[in-house]
Amino acid sequence: MAKFRWLVLVLMGWVIFGAYYAYDAVSPIADFIMRDMNLSRAQYGLLFSFYYLPNFIMVLIGGILLDRIGIRRAGGLFVSLCALGVLITALSAGLSFPLMLFGRLIYGLGSESLIITQNKILAKWFKGRELALAFGLNLMVARLGTFAALNSAARIQALSGSWQLAIWVSAIIMFLSLGLFLLYSNLERAKEKNIADGPVSLTEEKIVFKDIFGFKPAFWYISLLCMTFYSAIFPFTAFSTVFLQSKFGFSAIKGGFYTSLVITGTMFFTPLFGYLVDKIGKRATLMMVGAGLIIPVYLSLALTYFPPSVAMIVLGVAFSLVPAAMWPSIPIMVEEKRLGTAYGLMTLIQNLGLTLFNWLAGKITDVSGGNYRNTILMFAVLGFIGFLFALLLKKAARQEGNRIELPSKLAQT
Numbered sequence: 001m002a003k004f005r006w007l008v009l010v011l012m013g014w015v016i017f018g019a020y021y022a023y024d025a026v027s028p029i030a031d032f033i034m035r036d037m038n039l040s041r042a043q044y045g046l047l048f049s050f051y052y053l054p055n056f057i058m059v060l061i062g063g064i065l066l067d068r069i070g071i072r073r074a075g076g077l078f079v080s081l082c083a084l085g086v087l088i089t090a091l092s093a094g095l096s097f098p099l100m101l102f103g104r105l106i107y108g109l110g111s112e113s114l115i116i117t118q119n120k121i122l123a124k125w126f127k128g129r130e131l132a133l134a135f136g137l138n139l140m141v142a143r144l145g146t147f148a149a150l151n152s153a154a155r156i157q158a159l160s161g162s163w164q165l166a167i168w169v170s171a172i173i174m175f176l177s178l179g180l181f182l183l184y185s186n187l188e189r190a191k192e193k194n195i196a197d198g199p200v201s202l203t204e205e206k207i208v209f210k211d212i213f214g215f216k217p218a219f220w221y222i223s224l225l226c227m228t229f230y231s232a233i234f235p236f237t238a239f240s241t242v243f244l245q246s247k248f249g250f251s252a253i254k255g256g257f258y259t260s261l262v263i264t265g266t267m268f269f270t271p272l273f274g275y276l277v278d279k280i281g282k283r284a285t286l287m288m289v290g291a292g293l294i295i296p297v298y299l300s301l302a303l304t305y306f307p308p309s310v311a312m313i314v315l316g317v318a319f320s321l322v323p324a325a326m327w328p329s330i331p332i333m334v335e336e337k338r339l340g341t342a343y344g345l346m347t348l349i350q351n352l353g354l355t356l357f358n359w360l361a362g363k364i365t366d367v368s369g370g371n372y373r374n375t376i377l378m379f380a381v382l383g384f385i386g387f388l389f390a391l392l393l394k395k396a397a398r399q400e401g402n403r404i405e406l407p408s409k410l411a412q413t
Contacts, residue, residue: 004191005125009134011184012118013141015079018177019111020145022086023051025170028154028256030242032163037097041239041370045362048238050101051108052358055351062113063344066120072185075117079181081110083174090171093164112351116343123331123339131408132328136274139323143266150241150260154252215342218396218404219333222287222326223346225389227353229291229322232298232382233315234354235361237262243301243372244308258312265316266323273324278408283325283332284394285405290321291386298380302373329404332411333397357382 026033026047034044065074085107092099118138126134153166240262241255250258277283297311297318334342357378364375397404403411 005129007187008121008125008184009137011180011187012121013138015177015181015184016115016118016138016142017145017148018174019082019114020142021149022082022107022170022174023111024146024149024237025153025166027238027259028150028241028252029157029163029166030239031245031252032157036094036163039097040362041242041366042359042362043097045235045238045358046101047104048235048358049355050104051111052351052355054105054109055112056348056355058109059112059116059347059351060341060344062116063340065113066117066340071117071121072188075114075181076185078110078114078117079178082107082114083171083178085110086167086171086174090164090167093167112347116340116347119327119343120340127331130278131331132274132277132324133271134274135328136271136277136324139270139320140267143263143270146237147260147263147267150237150256150263154241154256158253214338215334215345216396216400216402218393218400218402219342219346221389221393221396222329222333223349225287225291225322225386225393226326226346226350228382228386228389229294230350231353231357232294232379232386233262233319235358236298236376236379238358239361239365239372239375243376246370246372247305248308258308261309261312262316262319265313266320269317269320270324273321274328277325277328281404281406281408281411283329283404284390284397286325287322288387288390288394290318290325291383291390293318293321294383295380295387298376298383302376302380328408332404333402
């Protein structure tokens with residue numbers, strides 16, 4: 001049983017690798033997309049906003065589907081939507097921007113619910129064990145997908161002369177992820193025959209909308225922290241290659257490499273922070289530290305010409321610390337029967353912010369005449385707001401008596 005849960009972790013990590021690669025593959029080739037298709041920065045930002053657009057509600061519906069039709073069938077649907085969406089985006093690249101947006105929408109329709117699916121899978125197989133470490137390792141492989149996209153897409157364009165080919169590569173990888181999820185489904189189906197003798201229960205929680213009103217303040221604070229923190233990170237990485245080209249005179253390849261330093265940090269630090277969280281707890285405290293770290297990073301990038309390498313690495317540390325403490329906190333804060341609702345609602349709130357701030361980042365830059373200074377300062381403000389929510393979370397957790405500040409073995413007993 002122990003060996004099987006680690007196999008589950010490996011398979012789900014590589015499934016999510018494909019989803020993250022497809023999301024970020026357009027970032028290093030942003031300049032080529034905008035020039036070839038005659039797009040403004042705000043229009044380019046819609047490639048990310050349309051990804052999040054259906055997830056105002058789909059993440060909750062996805063949670064319900066997970067319960068009603070099961071993880072295998074629901075997860076298979078979600079990963080199939082991802083593959084279809086990336087395929088549509090590749091087919092329409094350079095030909096029709098509305099169809100590209102439609103493809104990103106279909107892809108987003110499946111991808112965020114697929115992430116919830118793997119969260120539930122990990123929470124079930126690692127409950128009371130190495131939960132934070134499992135989340136950390138899973139995030140490491142997911143960020144590897146982003147790292148690979150940021151370092152390969154511009155090179156594919158440079159070698160082939162076609163930015164469209166870079167998107168086709170992301171489609172191929174996404175279809176491989178589909179195959180890996182089907183493999184996981186078959187293995188789990190075989191394993192279920194012996195599950196009665198093991199410690200893991202794969203029974204599904206019932207998700208109902210009325211449960212939304214039963215969450216305590218700590219849950220809302222961590223959800224708002226999630227929104228502000230990710231809204232300060234993902235829109236930045238979407239525009240950072242072009243920002244680095246504009247401010248520091250980097251090439252698209254060099255800009256993509258420097259952006260990937262953020263992801264490199266997460267690959268090294270997220271599993272370590274996950275292990276640390278399991279051992280010492282202090283989840284709310286570590287989230288405060290992580291949110292606070294991004295404030296000086298963005299102030300440096302916006303107001304100085306210091307070489308950006310250190311800033312990008314520190315941003316990667318923050319991007320490791322907060323998720324490593326945040327996502328494993330939910331099974332501690334929320335009873336198991338409402339876990340799907342909690343993850344779905346938290347992701348919905350996160351996507352509200354990402355939809356707005358991906359568009360707003362492009363709009364502010366357009367209004368500023370192509371200068372990214374005000375946009376980067378906006379990300380610093382989001383970091384400060386996230387720090388305040390982390391502070392409120394720590395206070396609420398203490399008042400509510402929940403155990404997110406305790407080590408995993410004590411917090412999940």
